[in-house]
Amino acid sequence: MKTLFMNGKAFSLTLFLSIGLLPLNVQAKGQIAATDQISQQMTSALTAEISQWQQSQQIKKISKKISLQVPSNAGKFKACSTKLAIDSAKGLPFGRVQRKVSCTSEGWSLYVRAKVALSAYIPVANKTLDRDDIVTAENLQWKMLPLTASDQDIITDDKHILGQAVARKIRKNKPIRTQNLSIPLLVNIGDQVIIEAVSNTFYANMIGIAMDAGKKGEAIRVKNSSSGKIITAYPIAKGRVETRF
Template sequence: MYAGLVLFPLSHQANAVTASEQIHQSLSEAITHDLAQWQKQQDIKQLSHKFELRIPSSAKSLSPCNQALKVSPSKGLAYGRVQRKLSCPSESWSLYVRAMVSVTALLPVAKRNMQRDEIIEKADIQWRKLTLKTSDKYILTKESEILGQQVARKLRKNIPIRVSYLDSPVLVKLGDPVIIEAALPGFNATMAGIAMDSGKMEQAIRVKNTSSGKVITAYPIAKGRVETRF
């Protein structure tokens, strides 16, 4: 997620604390930093967290570090089971420390169970605070990413909405009557047609001009409307 090592300065005199305390402080700051970055990237308005560090017992025998510990960059999710390498160049020691990080976020969710092919409207959405699982890696965090989308697989209420659960809606279905819009500099025309394919926004489909019988390529731009491109 982040290139290079991250340095977290120690807030106490090196001789006043143990190596275990330094490790606890530095890793706590690193985890908090990662979560803040992730929250910003995901545009999550409210987020809380808690974590439990599992510092190896061997840390008790390490000499305190007289400089900022180096913390390896995170890999993968900022929450769940995480592992980071901490090292002290001045004392020539390093070790891996694990942590269990729990995150609760305010997210948009479905108010009701929704079936495949339903279109999500504003009345279908509510906001809830949810504790995330590691399987919630690719989730939608903004209403604008959800409203107007089509349910691709059954969506249960009050759970994080994953990207794979939604798809762009089908604007034109096979056999639908459509309005064909044609535009050139100084020229605009509309014609009636019949869709010979189903299509989503900006997806090329075949449309038959009702008057001429000619089959053309057109692109859905709204429900029941397509446009030609020259």
């Protein structure tokens, strides 16, 4: 037992503690404060959301920074004896996000905001591509770029970009979005095309003139140059169409 001296008089430290005259640690040894509990579990939840998003987008490499804004009144709550309930994600897990955090055992809930800065390693154009350009491997490079909440429709896998036609101008070193691309036309109106007729027992081809423009698999009208007959055919490659029986 320790002894304190005040005004020349000795007092027991045990007495001061028992009557509450000295400050005590409000958290029992080993018990986490509610604010810390919220911060830790919210960070874990956002990290899991980001990881799930990364897998769904097939992104090989990302970097992230999570900054939480836990309300000041959280310090008045008692720490939860069970795992906190955190609302599931709505929208992208980066940018400015908000989640409802609840503790069933203690009967409290609050909204926690966070700023999630995320960069991802994604394919971008190495030069500006104009409308109707076809994207090739020579046009692409990979860069680590910061993403924002407006980047929910970006394309993160080059296999969904290569061979596509540019529908809207693609700027150098900017994320490529789905609306930037379209399936390219394989046949234009007036093109001379090879008409292929294939079955299990025979193969034949002839020359025709396309009367419609068409993308892969679209039905178009083609005039047989020999017979003058107009048939329905389907583009299968540049300058080639097939009939279907």
